[in-house]
Amino acid sequence: MTLTLSILAWALPLGGAIVPWAGARARGTAAATAAGGAGSLAAAIALAVRIVSGHPLKLLGGFIYVDSLSAFFVATVALVVTLAGLGSYAYLRAEEERGELSALQVRLYGTFFALFASLMLAALQTGNLGLLWVLVEASTLASAVLVALEARATSLEAAWKYIIISSFGVTIALVGTLFVYYSAILVHVSPDQRLTWPTLFAHASVLQAPSLRLAFLLVLVGYGTKVGLAPMHTWLPDAHSEAPSPASAMLSAALLNTGMYAIIRFQALTTPQLGRYANNVLLIFGFASLLVGALFMIGCGNFKRLFAYSSIEHMGIIAVALGFGGVLGFYGALLQTLTHAIGKSVLFLSGGEVVLRYRTRNASEVRGLLPLVPVTGLALLLGSLAILGSPPFGVFLSEFTIVRASFASQASWLGFFLLALLVIAFVAFSGTTVSMVFGTRPRGTASLSALPRRVGAVPLVAGLGLLLLLGLWIPGGLNELIMHAIKAMA
Amino acid sequence: MTSAYTTLLNLASVLILLFAFACLGSKLFDRYVGYYAIQSVLLSVVAAIVAYDLDAPALWALAVLTLLIKGVGIPVATRRYLLARLSLKRDAAIALGLSTTLIIGAVLTGLAYFAMRPSTLPGRLLDTAAVPLAMAVVLLGGLCMVVRRHTIAQLLGWLIVENGVFLGAITLVATFPFIVEAGIFLDLVAGVLIMLALVSGLAQRLASASADDLRRLNG
Numbered sequence: 001m002t003l004t005l006s007i008l009a010w011a012l013p014l015g016g017a018i019v020p021w022a023g024a025r026a027r028g029t030a031a032a033t034a035a036g037g038a039g040s041l042a043a044a045i046a047l048a049v050r051i052v053s054g055h056p057l058k059l060l061g062g063f064i065y066v067d068s069l070s071a072f073f074v075a076t077v078a079l080v081v082t083l084a085g086l087g088s089y090a091y092l093r094a095e096e097e098r099g100e101l102s103a104l105q106v107r108l109y110g111t112f113f114a115l116f117a118s119l120m121l122a123a124l125q126t127g128n129l130g131l132l133w134v135l136v137e138a139s140t141l142a143s144a145v146l147v148a149l150e151a152r153a154t155s156l157e158a159a160w161k162y163i164i165i166s167s168f169g170v171t172i173a174l175v176g177t178l179f180v181y182y183s184a185i186l187v188h189v190s191p192d193q194r195l196t197w198p199t200l201f202a203h204a205s206v207l208q209a210p211s212l213r214l215a216f217l218l219v220l221v222g223y224g225t226k227v228g229l230a231p232m233h234t235w236l237p238d239a240h241s242e243a244p245s246p247a248s249a250m251l252s253a254a255l256l257n258t259g260m261y262a263i264i265r266f267q268a269l270t271t272p273q274l275g276r277y278a279n280n281v282l283l284i285f286g287f288a289s290l291l292v293g294a295l296f297m298i299g300c301g302n303f304k305r306l307f308a309y310s311s312i313e314h315m316g317i318i319a320v321a322l323g324f325g326g327v328l329g330f331y332g333a334l335l336q337t338l339t340h341a342i343g344k345s346v347l348f349l350s351g352g353e354v355v356l357r358y359r360t361r362n363a364s365e366v367r368g369l370l371p372l373v374p375v376t377g378l379a380l381l382l383g384s385l386a387i388l389g390s391p392p393f394g395v396f397l398s399e400f401t402i403v404r405a406s407f408a409s410q411a412s413w414l415g416f417f418l419l420a421l422l423v424i425a426f427v428a429f430s431g432t433t434v435s436m437v438f439g440t441r442p443r444g445t446a447s448l449s450a451l452p453r454r455v456g457a458v459p460l461v462a463g464l465g466l467l468l469l470l471g472l473w474i475p476g477g478l479n480e481l482i483m484h485a486i487k488a489m490a
Numbered sequence: 491m492t493s494a495y496t497t498l499l500n501l502a503s504v505l506i507l508l509f510a511f512a513c514l515g516s517k518l519f520d521r522y523v524g525y526y527a528i529q530s531v532l533l534s535v536v537a538a539i540v541a542y543d544l545d546a547p548a549l550w551a552l553a554v555l556t557l558l559i560k561g562v563g564i565p566v567a568t569r570r571y572l573l574a575r576l577s578l579k580r581d582a583a584i585a586l587g588l589s590t591t592l593i594i595g596a597v598l599t600g601l602a603y604f605a606m607r608p609s610t611l612p613g614r615l616l617d618t619a620a621v622p623l624a625m626a627v628v629l630l631g632g633l634c635m636v637v638r639r640h641t642i643a644q645l646l647g648w649l650i651v652e653n654g655v656f657l658g659a660i661t662l663v664a665t666f667p668f669i670v671e672a673g674i675f676l677d678l679v680a681g682v683l684i685m686l687a688l689v690s691g692l693a694q695r696l697a698s699a700s701a702d703d704l705r706r707l708n709g
Binding site: 141156195 | 605625628632635641644645648651652655658659662663666667669670673674676677680681684685688689691692695
């Protein structure tokens with residue numbers, strides 16, 4: 001039963017890849033994509049419930065391995081796939097009606113969106129670090145096709161930059177994985193098991209420290225390229241701004257988290273031998289990302305790039321939280337992963353409707369969104385406030401937890417640094433988005449037909465509702481899942 | 491591990507490093523691809539040597555796959571679908587002079603030896619030079635991606651990095667699970683196909699697919 005749920009969670013999104021080749025057009029493709037996401041989310045939640053109340057799922061010598069940490073990330077990613085799948089409906093219908101996307105492009109979108117989602121969900125459910133690498137690299141390749149989908153010179157350029165920088169980065173992570181394998185050379189298990197996370201974790205205190213140290217650095221630089229940690233972040237703003245908006249939401253809210261998941265796994269392996277070594281490295285890279293994200297937000301004219309810099313900033317916050325460590329830091333990191341994923345999906349999807357209406361990504365040309373499309377305008381406004389950490393939304397709670405973790409650590413002055421950077425990000429980000437929402441709207445905005453508009457509003461309302469809920473009350477099951485994951489990693 | 495085995499392994503690894511240097515020192519696209527092909531054939535020889543030594547059927551399969559895909563498939567596809575179709579000959583988009591590049595390459599090779607010194611690598615592998623050489627190949631491929639601005643040169647740079655990692659993988663650990671090795675191969679093939687499509691798309695849009703023209707986005 002647990003195995004079935006695990007397979008359903010990664011296999012259901014593939015429906016979106018089959019339907020378009022069977023003759024479906026934009027409507028059918030988008031419906032299959034959204035339905036696949038919703039089915040996967042249901043399976044992921046059921047899987048999480050079973051894992052928390054029972055044992056981790058471990059099969060085929062650890063090639064399939066789902067513990068509470070995996071289950072948490074699978075549920076988060078499946079939620080993003082669902083929201084982005086619903087957002088795909090408005091995007092595909094509007095672009096098809098306008099004749100911007102050919103039938104082939106719709107097919108490619110459906111296929112590679114499905115592959116991208118499925119590969120990430122599978123990557124989160126394997127205990128074999130080599131297979132994890134294979135699946136993460138494959139998801140990079142699938143998402144690069146999405147970035148290039150609109151085939152403008154700029155989107156091809158962004159896709160090239162993305163694929164070449166990320167592939168190089170992830171290859172470095174493979175070298176790190178080799179050294180992790182090598183550090184287990186004195187552990188007497190079969191060679192397969194030396195790459196299997198639960199086995200390595202059980203023997204973490206006998207791993208060879210020198211090669212483990214080298215391995216963690218290589219892995220952090222490698223997977224950190226995927227996460228968008230500074231200074232390896234340079235592909236991220238381009239890819240996020242050039243991809244179709246639902247794909248941007250997937251990149252920012254799902255792909256970055258998948259990379260972070262890999263880093264968390266390796267961090268857990270280093271603790272017994274290296275102590276706080278990994279924490280300190282994570283703090284350095286985390287603060288660098290926070291700084292880069294916050295500073296580049298100032299005066300950023302393209303609102304999709306603005307959202308992308310905010311993703312770099314948030315990944316920095318998560319890395320910092322992992323660096324502080326302890327129950328508080330880890331709790332904050334996982335909660336922040338979830339709240340950022342929801343908030344950023346809402347922002348990219350509402351930004352996507354702005355692109356469809358105004359045909360521009362330049363924030364200064366977008367005015368009067370609230371009178372033109374009240375739901376999207378409100379979602380953009382509230383989503384911005386939420387992602388910046390205003391109460392009563394969930395991000396406030398998770399960032400508050402992380403700031404508390406920083407004051408509880410030995411270096412409590414870092415907490416003030418963190419707060420200062422959050423304030424800079426708040427001012428820079430809200431200044432741009434708030435002025436998009438108000439004011440008088442320019443002439444010549446495009447209209448959307450009724451159905452895509454209504455379907456497009458669903459993920460925005462649902463996402464904001466969830467964020468509000470998480471800000472006021474953390475459901476008992478979620479709390480238990482996170483606590484369970486923390487216990488499994490310590 | 492016999493001494494003849496170690497000698498052969500070291501010899502092949504040194505030759506692999508030399509062909510990475512050859513790529514760095516050349517200006518003709520045709521040569522880049524040719525050197526990559528020879529390097530890949532040498533890599534399949536290394537895989538075969540290790541396979542013979544350990545008597546591992548999975549490694550024999552990898553040696554054959556390397557020969558067919560990296561030694562023949564990728565070079566032929568790159569020549570036919572990019573170089574011939576876009577009539578590319580000379581790489582003019584080099585950020586640094588060739589001699590400077592080669593000196594930096596030499597420094598990086600030294601750095602690889604320094605990073606892989608015995609204290610980092612306890613255990614049985616001290617008698618082969620292949621691991622530091624593999625790291626040097628990784629760094630040289632990275633250097634190639636940085637100093638060459640043409641997209642095809644960057645693609646080949648990544649492939650050289652990948653060859654370096656593969657050399658490291660078969661000499662350092664030898665017995666990666668076959669399914670993982672096969673997955674790495676699959677990723678490589680899919681990656682090259684998508685990159686080839688992107689390069690030819692860029693070439694159509696920009697007339698020359700040099701990364702020098704890729705300046706519209708800055709981030």
